[in-house]
Amino acid sequence: xxLSPLALGLIATLSWHxxxxxxxxxxxxxxxxxxLYLHLHQNPELSYxxxxxxxxxxxxxxxxxxxVTENVGGFGVVGMLKNGDGPTVxxxxxxxxxxxxxxxxxxxxxxxxxxxxxxxxxxxxHGCGHDIHMTSLIGTAKQLMAxxxxxxxxxxxxxxxxxxxxxxxxxxxxxxxxxxxxxxxxVIGLHVSAAVPxxxxxxxxxxxxxxxxxxxxxxxGKGGHGAYPHTTIDPVVLASRIVLGLQTITSxxxxxxxxxxxxxxxxxxxxxxxxxxxxxxxxxxxRSYNPNVREQQIAAIKRLTAGIAHSAGLEDSLVPEVIVHxxxxxxxxxxxxxxxxxxxxxxxxxxxxxxxEQSQPVMAGEDFGLYGRxxxxxxxxxxxxxxxxxxxxxxxxxxxxxxxxxxxxxxxxDYPIAxxxxxxxxxxxxxxxxxxx
Ligand SMILES: [Zn+2]
Ligand SMILES: [Zn+2]
Numbered sequence: 001x002x003l004s005p006l007a008l009g010l011i012a013t014l015s016w017h018x019x020x021x022x023x024x025x026x027x028x029x030x031x032x033x034x035x036l037y038l039h040l041h042q043n044p045e046l047s048y049x050x051x052x053x054x055x056x057x058x059x060x061x062x063x064x065x066x067x068v069t070e071n072v073g074g075f076g077v078v079g080m081l082k083n084g085d086g087p088t089v090x091x092x093x094x095x096x097x098x099x100x101x102x103x104x105x106x107x108x109x110x111x112x113x114x115x116x117x118x119x120x121x122x123x124x125x126h127g128c129g130h131d132i133h134m135t136s137l138i139g140t141a142k143q144l145m146a147x148x149x150x151x152x153x154x155x156x157x158x159x160x161x162x163x164x165x166x167x168x169x170x171x172x173x174x175x176x177x178x179x180x181x182x183x184x185x186x187v188i189g190l191h192v193s194a195a196v197p198x199x200x201x202x203x204x205x206x207x208x209x210x211x212x213x214x215x216x217x218x219x220x221g222k223g224g225h226g227a228y229p230h231t232t233i234d235p236v237v238l239a240s241r242i243v244l245g246l247q248t249i250t251s252x253x254x255x256x257x258x259x260x261x262x263x264x265x266x267x268x269x270x271x272x273x274x275x276x277x278x279x280x281x282x283x284x285x286x287r288s289y290n291p292n293v294r295e296q297q298i299a300a301i302k303r304l305t306a307g308i309a310h311s312a313g314l315e316d317s318l319v320p321e322v323i324v325h326x327x328x329x330x331x332x333x334x335x336x337x338x339x340x341x342x343x344x345x346x347x348x349x350x351x352x353x354x355x356x357e358q359s360q361p362v363m364a365g366e367d368f369g370l371y372g373r374x375x376x377x378x379x380x381x382x383x384x385x386x387x388x389x390x391x392x393x394x395x396x397x398x399x400x401x402x403x404x405x406x407x408x409x410x411x412x413x414d415y416p417i418a419x420x421x422x423x424x425x426x427x428x429x430x431x432x433x434x435x436x437x
Contacts, residue, residue: 022143022424022428023424025143025146026139026420029139029142029423030416030420033138033419034415034419036056036060036134036138037131037135037419038108040053040056040135041108041126041131042111044098044124046124047096047162047165047167047168048075049114050095050162051075053096054071054075057095057134058070058077058079058159060138061077061079061141062079064142065081066079066080066081066145066157067079067080068080073161073168073171073173073174074167074168076159076160076161076172076175077158077159078156078172078181079141079156079157080154080182081148084152085153087153087185087186088155088185089154089155089187089188089430090156090157090182090184091155091157091187091188091189091430092158092159092371094130094159094160094368095134095159095160095161095163095168096130096163096164097124098125098127098128098164099116099122099123100124100125100127100408101113101122101409102125102127102409103409104410104412110124110126112125127408127409127411128163129192129387129406129411129418130163131415132385132387132415132418133189133190135419136419136422136426137426139419139426139427140430141155141157143423144427144430144431147431150431151435155430155434156182156184158177160367163366163368166329166367167328168367169368173374178374178376183376184378185379185433186379186381186433187380188343190382190383190422191368191383192385192413192418192422193384193385193386193387194387194408194413195388195403196384196387197388197389197393198386198421199351199417200355200357200421201351201355201384201425202358202383202384202386203335203340203343203344203358204359204360204361205337205341205344207332207333207334207335207361208333208335208361208382209332209333209362209364209366210289210332210362211287211288211290211291211293211332211365212285212329212364212365213297214286214325214328215285215286215323216284217305218279218280218281218320218321219239219279219280219305219309220279220314220318220319220320221233221235221277221280221314222278222314222318223235223276223277225275226274226275229276233313233314233318235278235279235280236269236280238280238308238312238320239269242282242308243267245305246262246264246304247262249262249301249304250262250297253296254296254297259363260288261287261363262284262286262301263285263286263287265284266281268281269281284301286298287363287365290332291331298324305320305322308320330365330366330367330369332365332369333366333368333369333382334372334380335382336380338379339381340381342436343381343433346425346428346431347425347428347429349428351421351425355421366382368380368382385422386421387413387414387418388403390414
């Protein structure tokens with residue numbers, strides 16, 4: 001998509017004036033959206049288990065008049081509205097909760113407990129705000145249906161499961177999201193922010209979220225008695241050298257201009273004070289933006305671990321195993337700069353330029369990026385929807401106390417303001433995209 005600034009302004013003006021009372025219409029729909037939010041918040045489901053959530057969203061979309069398909073790539077839901085000739089705009093919301101016991105102290109807090117796959121009883125909470133995303137999707141669906149004489153094209157609503165485990169977008173695309181339904185011209189999404197005040201929006205053009213890889217390293221040695229270390233090759237010592245060696249990959253091998261994170265999040269080995277074990281396991285998370293940096297990180301980890309093992313005298317069969325969990329890998333989210341600029345101007349005109357800021361990229365991951373990484377190269381953009389109550393935000397600024405982050409048991413977004421802002425921002429972005437010619 002390539003639009004001149006003049007065209008941008010003209011389009012925006014047209015779509016806006018045609019829909020000057022969006023704010024009012026969204027305000028009128030807030031009671032039902034708030035009750036939908038509270039229902040979703042109190043009934044969160046874990047990744048790959050979003051059956052009831054999907055059912056409720058499908059009902060909502062059907063009630064609004066969308067052509068709905070369920071069970072797309074697991075509990076994915078697709079709602080279609082073909083409304084004449086025009087572009088296809090896809091809006092995505094994710095649907096899964098997290099294994100967290102909610103500690104917000106709110107009257108509407110989730111009390112759900114379920115057994116996880118390992119058989120442990122865990123609390124479930126929408127600690128990443130996906131309940132806000134779903135409610136905003138339904139609110140937007142309502143506005144675009146109610147105002148369908150103001151746009152032409154195809155609207156594709158996507159409720160995507162299993163975001164937290166990086167599986168949902170992959171599964172929906174694999175099941176033919178772009179071939180069985182429609183290939184979108186633009187994909188837009190939002191994610192609630194635990195750092196931006198409710199009522200505001202922040203957007204990062206270009207790289208917005210990182211490549212994420214989970215990597216295991218199994219360090220092998222030759223165990224024995226702790227009192228006779230000279231008869232062993234100690235994997236605890238090797239693992240220690242590996243952990244320190246890994247620190248030089250980002251600092252000495254990767255360009256300082258390219259973001260890179262290599263974190264060892266877990267290290268386990270041995271069983272007793274006086275036994276030198278045979279094995280130590282490390283678990284790492286890798287982050288980057290550039291796909292070449294990701295490849296460089298993985299290659300360096302393999303080379304460095306093998307080198308340390310060889311230097312200790314281990315034979316080839318005992319070099320550390322480096323396991324990249326490809327099925328959990330998430331590529332970085334790249335916000336198409338032109339689409340990001342277009343969406344930014346659309347949101348500014350709806351909620352005011354003073355409420356829209358440009359944000360820095362973050363090293364967190366989101367499988368939203370996958371929608372732009374098929375062979376179709378569909379332009380995508382995700383924006384941050386402010387979630388923090390303004391008074392809470394101001395108090396934190398004053399005291400310097402950190403705010404509860406996403407995935408915190410204390411994350412309690414100011415949902416009425418966040419949802420109303422999300423619906424207005426998303427509805428106007430879609431309207432502007434439909435009316436861009
Ligand atoms: Zn999350
Ligand atoms: Zn999330």
